[in-house]
Amino acid sequence: MATHPEVAALLERSHRLGSDPRNTNYAGGNASAKGAETDPVTGSDVELMWVKGSGGDLGTLRESGLAVLRMDRMRALPDVYPGVEREDEMVTALDYCLHGPGGAAPSIDTAMHGLVDSAHVDHLHPDSGIALACAADGEALTRECFGDRVVWVPWRRPGFQLGLDIAAVKRENPRAIGVVLGGHGITAWGDTAEECEANSLEIIRTAERFIAEYPERTGGGKAEPFGPVVEEYRPLAEDERHARAAALFPVIRSLAATDSPQVGHYTDTEDVLDFVSRAEHPRLAALGTSCPDHFLRTKVRPLVLDLPPTAPLEEVTARLRELHTAYREDYAAYYERHATSDSPPMRGADPAIVLVPGVGMFSFGRNKQTARVAGEFYLNAINVMRGAETVSSYAPIDESEKFRIEYWELEEAKLRRMPKPKPLATRVAFVTGGASGIGRATAERLAAEGACVAVADRDSDAAAKVAEELGGPDTAVPVTVDVTDEEGVAAALREAVRAFGGVDLVVNNAGLSVSKPLLETSTADWDLQHGVMARGSFLVAREAARIMTEQGMGGDIVYIASKNGVVAGPNNVAYGATKADQAHQVRLLAAELGEHGIRVNGVNPDGVVRGSGIFAGGWGAQRAAVYGVPEEKLGEFYAQRTLLKREVLPEHVANAVFTLTGGELTHTTGTHIPVDAGVTAAFLR
Template sequence: MTMAAEQRSGATPGETAARPEVEALLARSHRLGADPRNTNYAGGNASAKGTATDPVTAGDVELMWVKGSGGDLGTLTAGGLAALRLDRLRALTGVYPGVEREDEMVAAFDYCLHGKGGAAPSIDTAMHGLVDAPHVDHLHPDSGIALACAADGEDLTRECFGGTVLWVPWRRPGFQLGLDIAALHEAHPEAIGCVLGGHGITAWGRTSEECEENSLHIIRTAERFLEERGRTEPFGTVLDGYEALPEEERRARAAALAPVVRGLASRDRAQVGHYDDGEAVLDFLSRTEHRRLAALGTSCPDHFLRTKVRPLVLDLPATASLEEMTVRLRELHEEYRAEYRAYYERHATPDSPPLRGADPAIVLVPGVGMFSFGKDKQTARVAGEFYRNALNVMRGAEAVSSYAPIEESEKFRIEYWALEEAKLRRMPPPRPLASRVALVTGAGSGIGRAIAHRLAAEGACVVVADRDADGARKVADELGGPDTAVPVTVDVTAEGQIAAAFDEAVRAFGGIDLVVNNAGISVSKPLAETTAEDWDRQHSIMARGSFLVSREAARVMTAQGMGGDLVYISSKNGVFAGPNNIAYGAAKADQAHQVRLLAAELGEHGIRVNGVNPDGVVRGSGIFAGGWGARRAAVYGVPEEKLGEFYAQRTLLKREVLPEHVANAVFALTGGDLSHTTGLHIPVDAGVAAAFLR
């Protein structure tokens, strides 16, 4: 290919990343996005302008690279940038139909794109392109938003910065806001940026370094101003009885409340939860002004799109009993839903998107902390982080003035914005187990590990439970870490450890929807050689252990009121009478009947109970590797390394059963297609006629 042909081919993401302007932009974005004082997760955007070769004319063309829709500054890559021709973008001012139709301009951005690939342009593209500065940052720092949301924010901005940072009254993000900022920049060439009322900050510079310096100057100057000028107790004095409970008591209360709160927050659609008992949250809830401020809601669009316009706040002291808190939370939830529907009806127009759900995303409990909710763990966690940002904003605004967020009607215009609705519709469909929380015992190896991997691959959050702490931690790391999986160390013979494991699980994810009783051992001896200790140990881990785990699971699931699944990994040995297997076979038969008994008892709560009966799983099995394989091979007179093949040859399908095959059956029972099935055992044995269910 000739050089001219290469120029005309259009830049690939790799070539884009190699450009010095883009390299500087990405490095700046990463530095700014790495510090939560500068901007929140996935909030704000940055841009750079430069000259490139037009692939059609081979002449120079002025371009802008800007963070696209949905990206995060801290992890931004070249593929997350939108590249636009500035001549075409700025020509849109000539066809702009006015603020009432400014949303139409977003579709026009697509006609300004340069080259192939890249991210979709965001609503803030106009702000970056119309401001005549080579580099522009738009950020959501808590200190800047505190000034932006203060009742006298314009005066405070002038006092804080003099004339170097300008004030822009609240305007919804879009083309008109870009025009407003561009006009201010042109009229005040001495300015380095502006505070956007109710929203955030924008800064600019002639170089990437200067732009970053200006952004940080605005943020740090605002921080110092709030600290030096602000009063010491902006949230008021401490309310008697609302102080944080002692840590152990607080976390126990959180574990008891989490399933209840999650069930309330999931009335319209299932949600995953996140618990936060950080000092900032607990201090806010202990103060006299917390109810007034919480009722005002959040202000920055990035905040309330994730937290909803306001949280649900329990209006009881921390000293109230668990029963009192539970009853009151249910009452307040009904009130919240009615108020949210009224909010929607006050502001909805005939072309508004339908109401998306009336449940809270943030629930605040004095003395205990904050529960936040979302479609998955990351969304739930980020919602809580955004409410922490909002608390910082409230604290700053109240320290120097009074907190005055944007009007409720403006919040509705953004929450139910057609452009926001379109973004939601572009999201991929959820995976089958999305928003479900699973706990798998014996998940540190073998069948349990395979089940944990399959459930996580199908969208579930997974609690990896195993008495081997290192094994549990390793599997949780394999699954992607705390936004997907958490490890818990538990011996299923110990009631206290089981209760602690479920408490840890509900604090991590809000509750439990799916429990797999997989933990087990095996003893292979003739009757005469089987000791009472062998019998007791076998039954203690499998029969008693699965009973204890199921009892705790049922407690959580009934508190949630969302139904659920219990799955027992039983065995064909619960049906098939093999030699030298009295303790193991009897324990598996006990588990098999637990499935039937619990299916009959828990059905009224929407909890389904089913089982899986595998044949011997040799490869990848911790049980077989621990001695069971050698003993069973001796019983059948085959070499241990041939045991899997031996099992396969005695089946109708002549196939060996692997851990993944058992995991497939667990998913089949819980993935949604068998929603009306309970009390069932699925054989996963490649066809052992003697183990057919009758």
């Protein structure tokens, strides 16, 4: 079925507006269009409204993300409106206005679009517009900025009454192109899609110029809205900053995950570093964010470290723990001040945003995207504070109003509709040799089960390709590492920590092999294989264990060993010996790390031929020669010597890794799972 012309224009407008962060934040705002379509039941024309539904993002909006409603029914809703005290009931009434099958659920802003008498409506959350909306004298500033082109609407929680308020403003102000919504954002309208978009952009760009020019034009305002730079809070040099971020992140993440597991995101953009270096940042941060979209993702206020970046790490860690305890107490008190008998239970008292002067911002969420977006929203909040302080003073909505939205039953219902988290959601995996063979299959399986994955490999290009195929930075990042290099391993794990906040699950998979008889095996052959697998596994496990113990959240370390660590195969002394070394590392580390909740297990595959970098690199030809079979038949040969007569593939090994780490074997450590289709000589005793 062809897309309706009004819908096509609406989607194009939404994409243009939503792709520019100056216009609206991620998933913020909505846009609508009205038009006629033939009713398939009656055959006559019916007037419809297409509007962005609940959730989704304007910049990537698709037709399936639109709610479609009948305008005759929308216009009848005021007649059954029970009043502001019961306006939430109108959300259910919107369901009875829907037209046809499919489509998105109507959002809380639907009434704003349907009740305003205009063919096209945009509701956006631009930083410049919210700066005026959150200024102490926002109403006067709006009049000074726009004259009668844009009208001030006092703060009201989003919903049906706000839609009625805006509709009245439009009726009573024929010259107006839109409104500034106190503490919230902007709404614009137009007779055509082009006019509506132009009006939205006029409001946004006019507000930007007004704020930028205000101090010089009026002689008032503040040229330095965040105050002077505090010398001891100046940003560290980039290398020092990133090293300090990697050192602090596991500790901060463990605090932010006290009530529920979290993934982290680190931001050290110039705007963030400047904000936390200024004298006024503690006061402004304590006021909290204002726009509902902001504080629903950032919580009412961040946790702010009050020590310089050069303070000793132990002192900073201790202070963070003190501040976290105080934050939780303050949040619980906030809940108690405003909760009523029908309020949902307190969801969690940990911060979503942690600000560290000289280092940057750490943000948290149930997945990487949520954590990243929380940070983006706090950056929006910084921009809003800058604008409001430039022209006046920052005055967010009252705490009680924030609570009404944060613990709104409609928000609670939205949370209940969210799908159940995947088994490895919030877990950060580090997979060595992750660009090919078993490592790649394991990275794919862990990502599919919800984990964030650092694809660690010596081959940078191959690791980058795999990470991109897994979904890019919100799911996987490439990390270049030679596991024999001690400092390189530490640097690679720091990189994973900066990407996701910590490390919870390590797969020691990097490997290679050279098949030679004892008398032909050189010390170089021996050192090469022991360097990569025995030494490399040890180095990765040691650095990962440091991070996991700092986090205090437990963890998993899995060794991809081999049945050759048990079976004495021919012409295989160096490889077999190093696999036996890995097998015993599993037992030794399980015994040592258990007190920290870190489980250490192994997987013993038979020869994995297909998709294996080791076999493709010469090992396959060598082993085929040992057994006297063609190289292309080696997989079949291995299969026929097993009890099940099945070839072992990379995904079978990945399945075992997931089984060990996916949450069902919580009491299993120090063991090896054979994935060999049944090799009797490799039975574990």
